[in-house]
Amino acid sequence: MARGVIYVMTSVVNGLIKIGKTQTTQYENRMYNLENNGYKNITGLKRRFAIEVEEYDEKEVLLHNLFEKSRVSGTELFALDVDLVIQLLLAFDGKQIYPKVEELTKEELFVEATGILENKEIPDGVYYYSKKIKRYGNKTVHASMKVKNGTITVLKNSEVCPIEGTGCRPGIIKRRKLANIKNDILRRDEVFSTVSNAACFISGGPSNGWVDWKTESGKTIDSFRKK
Template identity: 45%
Template sequence: MATGVLYVMSTVVPGLIKIGKTATDRFDDRMYVLEHNGYNNVTGLKRKFAIEVEDYDEKERMLDDIFAKARVPGSELFALDLDLAIELLSSFEGRQIFPEPTQESKQQVFDVAVRNHTEFTAVQSIPDGVYFLSRKRPPLDVEMTVENGALTIRTGQHVAGNDSPSLDKTARALRRDNIDVHGVVRNDVRFSSPSQAAAFVTGSSSNGWTQWKTKDGKPIAQFRAHDD
């Protein structure tokens, strides 16, 4: 059985990913080519997870069969949740190639992918529309647009001007890159979860499922599926 690498890459298009294979000794070169000129650089490919497995040709065919309905014809691109693909690849027996195990172990990658996929699935249950986060002190009144599972805060809105020490680095970077010195959002910003959007608005760790509300004041947690 031949040994090789299965990998998954993100693109600049949310919900569009690449799944592929390569020889172990060609992995770095393959990633370099794809990240610098894959699909003529239109899709902005970025490596997200890679694992060395036995019988990698057969395992890639299995992945192609599983995700056949999501495949973009004539390509290795799939209209698929990135974390679902990572969850499946990281469940294979094999040696993790990327990220390096010293940064994140295979179990950590799997756990994060499961958590993110669960959140992704929950987000799809939020009906299209506009939702609101408001508070009196300090005053905030921000709208979040949901369309086809995409959560967006539009440019021109006022959000909290200061970051709390509890804010995670992802939300901190989003705020730094998209909010001006007056607390005004400079660009439309998309989010992977309501809590990430709420943290962006408030400058602190937040449960967006309870903070974002419908026009009649009901938390969007009402749309989230619960176990019986």
């Protein structure tokens, strides 16, 4: 049976993703070409998840057929929630290629992918992070986050604590390194699958986003959850 990689990439267009396949030996080259050259006039492609599986040709066809109604005709682009696609891919029996297991375990990724379901409980709007961080000399860090249809976006011009603390997950550390941050200020929007990941990104350490993000009036996001 043919063995290869099925991958998912996000794009510069919010909500538009690419689902594709490649031979295992060609994976890195394929990612490099797509991330640098784009696909079908869509730029800003970034790898999000990849898994090596048996019968990868058939599995890719299965995915494309399953999401046919969300497909951009004649392409491998789909108007889909990337986290829900990842959740489906995690059900395949295979080897996780990206993110590396040491960066994010399969169990952690599953929790992150399913977090979007809880996000649907959060009313659309802008929420704020304002918290003193001890390791940062008790300096108060201020950030803002927009929620729209369950999509979590940390907005540019948010402050980011430059000092990472014990317990900051490798996957979050990597996001912080790849993000456009200058003088501790985020220079472009960053999309996250959970409010806690968004808070961890800002604080550089473990954070409960359901409590740390608040409305302008000071109401926590947790107050909107179904108990």
